[in-house]
Amino acid sequence: MNVIERIMQSDYNTTKPMHTVGELTLLQTLGRDSIGPVINLGCYRGASAAALASACIHPAYSVDKYYDFGPRPDGGHNLVRWLHRKSFMQSEEAARELWVRIGVNITQCVGTTDEWAVKLKDVRFGVVFIDADHQYESCKADYENWRPLVMPGGVIAFHDNNQTLVKDVLRDCVKLEKLYEVERTTVYRA
Numbered sequence: 001m002n003v004i005e006r007i008m009q010s011d012y013n014t015t016k017p018m019h020t021v022g023e024l025t026l027l028q029t030l031g032r033d034s035i036g037p038v039i040n041l042g043c044y045r046g047a048s049a050a051a052l053a054s055a056c057i058h059p060a061y062s063v064d065k066y067y068d069f070g071p072r073p074d075g076g077h078n079l080v081r082w083l084h085r086k087s088f089m090q091s092e093e094a095a096r097e098l099w100v101r102i103g104v105n106i107t108q109c110v111g112t113t114d115e116w117a118v119k120l121k122d123v124r125f126g127v128v129f130i131d132a133d134h135q136y137e138s139c140k141a142d143y144e145n146w147r148p149l150v151m152p153g154g155v156i157a158f159h160d161n162n163q164t165l166v167k168d169v170l171r172d173c174v175k176l177e178k179l180y181e182v183e184r185t186t187v188y189r190a
């Protein structure tokens with residue numbers, strides 16, 4: 001079984017698959033061809049970060065605030081997340097377990113993507129993969145905060161390009177050369 005199949009087969013998805021085999025293979029290829037460190041924004045149970053790091057010779061990072069659910073649901077668009085709160089509550093540990101199991105070395109950055117853009121401001125990345133909060137303002141902020149941290153010739157990829165608000169950000173804010181799309185992932189040259 002190759003590493004992508006092992007990631008897919010792992011128990012990381014107790015909700016539904018967040019990425020297809022095609023998308024994880026794309027991330028593996030982006031990591032393999034990266035000209036510098038790689039970073040995954042929105043870790044959940046570690047699958048996309050694992051794929052990105054699996055063939056990468058540079059340092060790999062993955063950022064997530066790992067939801068604290070407290071005593072009651074936060075309602076609205078997070079209802080689904082609340083219903084699956086167990087899998088989200090265990091995601092920080094699940095990510096680490098997956099990475100050990102498949103043998104990838106990833107720096108787990110616990111906190112918001114905004115905070116980590118400041119903490120890692122002196123690092124320059126070959127790949128930034130954006131898959132954290134999919135609200136318009138958050139996705140736009142991720143693009144604006146992380147775009148300056150990409151090396152010339154590096155790439156920025158967005159997941160869930162089929163979601164309306166992500167689509168709006170790509171249309172309104174991302175003025176980069178579009179390289180290609182693989183299913184719900186769009187890749188740009190920085």
Ligand SMILES: C[S@@+](CC[C@H](N)C(=O)[O-])C[C@H]1O[C@@H](n2cnc3c(N)ncnc32)[C@H](O)[C@@H]1O
Nearest residue numbers: 018042043044047048064065112113131132133
């Ligand atoms: C769609 S999931 C990511 C799926 C992941 N790429 C995978 O491979 O399964 C989105 C994740 O982003 C995280 N997140 C949402 N907003 C965030 C923020 N502002 N900062 C850091 N993480 C955030 C959530 O905790 C959640 O785990």
